[in-house]
Amino acid sequence: MEPTKKHDVFQAIADKTRRDVLRLLAEKKELPISAIAAHFPISRTAITKHLNILAEANLVQSRKSGREKIYHLHPEPLTELKQWLSFYERFWENKLSILKHVVENEYPPTFVTIGGFFCLHLPRH
Amino acid sequence: MEPTKKHDVFQAIADKTRRDVLRLLAEKKELPISAIAAHFPISRTAITKHLNILAEANLVQSRKSGREKIYHLHPEPLTELKQWLSFYERFWENKLSILKHVVENEYPPTFVTIGGFFCLHLPRH
DNA sequence: ATCATATGAAACCTTTAGGTGTTATGTAAA
């Protein structure tokens, strides 16, 4: 029978250390295990276990280069979290938060008012 | 010293049962403990513990009515999760997803093109 | 060939998570 993945994305991000590892990999693009461990007060072995859990949830991937195992972020599974969250947004977000979302998370849009329409210019990329 | 909250929102949602409890409360608005427990194959005592963890994370609140303790969803702490997620969105979302987000999660906006500006009309509420 | 380094793997420990069952207490209803 399928070896049923033991850790999902919800469990993977439950631990602060693992969230910190994700953040580190987001910033540094890719790092071998020892370099990751150097950022934390716990043992390399412990970090390896956290990396295994993150890998089970498919939040990180690795390639081997010589004697090093180099990890990088694989953010796609976070979409599951986003979907889960989106269900609850309607319980607390008001509609103005559309603007808030855009303003806070994207390049500053340009606002214009044209004939009673409240518009924002979305730059094309 | 402050009895330092033991469970945060990340840990609270790590457990499937607790996520199911949240979903149930989102649908049913409010329910006493026994009614909640009736939806699950585990004991009422176990559900009470899950509710305590959710309450520590401030994801549920309760009021007492006679001999019943009635719980309801308190979604605000999920904003912390949303903020955490938003950091990673840029690693997998392309910019078109701004539109995607608006279209999927909000009332259909109106699109207009004015003098080279690609605008969308955000209805005011 | 030797030595240092990066990782893997195993054994072990302590605390917490998630569950059980039993008993006690407060409130509603008969």
Next chain:
DNA sequence: TTTACATAACACCTAAAGGTTTCATATGAT
């Protein structure tokens, strides 16, 4: 005032989480 019911409070259990240390193995550098 009994009786039934909803919850609280314990004591307890097992397995998993998060950590440690030690030893082995593979690879790069001298």
